[in-house]
Amino acid sequence: MELYFAPNTISIAVAIVMEELELTFEARRIDFSTGEQTSADYARINPKGRVPALVTEDGIVTETGAILEYANAISPSSKLVPDDAFQAAKMREVMYYLASTMHVNHAHKLRGHRWANERTSFEDMRAKVPETMATSCAYVEDNLLQEPYVLGQEMSLADPYLYLICTWLEGDGVDISNYRKLSRFKSLMDERPSVRKLKSAGML
Ligand SMILES: N[C@@H](CCC(=O)N[C@@H](CS)C(=O)NCC(=O)O)C(=O)O
CATH class of the missing domain: 3.40.30.10 (Glutaredoxin)
Known part of the structure; x- marks a missing residue:
């Protein structure tokens, strides 16, 4: 592949x-x-x-x-999709939220031309990113993130997805230390051998 x-x-x-x-x-x-x-x-x-x-x-x-x-x-x-139907649905709830909302919030920083033509519109969209990303962080923190992983003890597909978006937060003007659970989650994922390997390969 x-x-x-x-x-x-x-x-x-x-x-x-x-x-x-x-x-x-x-x-x-x-x-x-x-x-x-x-x-x-x-x-x-x-x-x-x-x-x-x-x-x-x-x-x-x-x-x-x-x-x-x-x-x-x-x-x-x-192993990264739960057998239990409800838990699998909760995993997808997180993934759809990340795809449809949080990733799209982030894209307004550099990709304003997708939604508007005027430069002033791009600037306005870019300026809104710290606020929309912070709102998403608070939503994830308060409603989606069990600990230590998204669904609790077991890692699932939602974890690398959320982790990657967490790596964007600093550049998006959001201080992850304002979110206790998200900070711990990012630190945990930072140490996974998969993540370390991709960092050494210059992919992350
Ligand atoms: N809905 C797509 C979005 C993919 C996407 O927007 N990827 C970005 C990088 S994070 C990209 O390729 N951007 C290139 C561009 O906009 O020119 C997915 O989840 O795979």
Whole structure:
């Protein structure tokens, strides 16, 4: 399998999960500094011009949550989705929230051109990011994050997803130390061998 990624992006949540599940993959870096994600070559992999994309023997999968579920399903252990239907739904509740709300809040910092044309609109959107990300942090802290992992004792697909977004907080103007549980969660994930390996590889 080939994972198309860019450092520090949501694609690294996929890389963490692949490492946790001991799935082998080739990491293919897309260079955002040259706009490679919008190139004709990459459009053949992901016409949306985004990372991650996973090339499998059956075809290409995009969208972080879908790739995470696929990785878990093909892994021998399938250990990152709970067997219990309610717990699995709670995991997906977190993942959908991250995809539809928290990641989108973050994207307003650099990607305002997706939603508006005027420069003043971009500036306004960028200025709002510390507030919207802080609101999301408070929601996660108070409602979603059991401890030590999102669902409690067992790690799930929601953890690398949330962790990766936590790595954006400083740049988004949010002080994670204002959130006791989130701070502990990030420190715990920082020390996981999967995360350390990707940091040494310069992916995170
Ligand atoms: N809904 C997609 C969003 C992916 C996404 O927006 N990725 C960002 C990096 S975090 C990207 O590729 N941005 C490139 C761009 O906007 O040009 C997913 O969850 O996979």
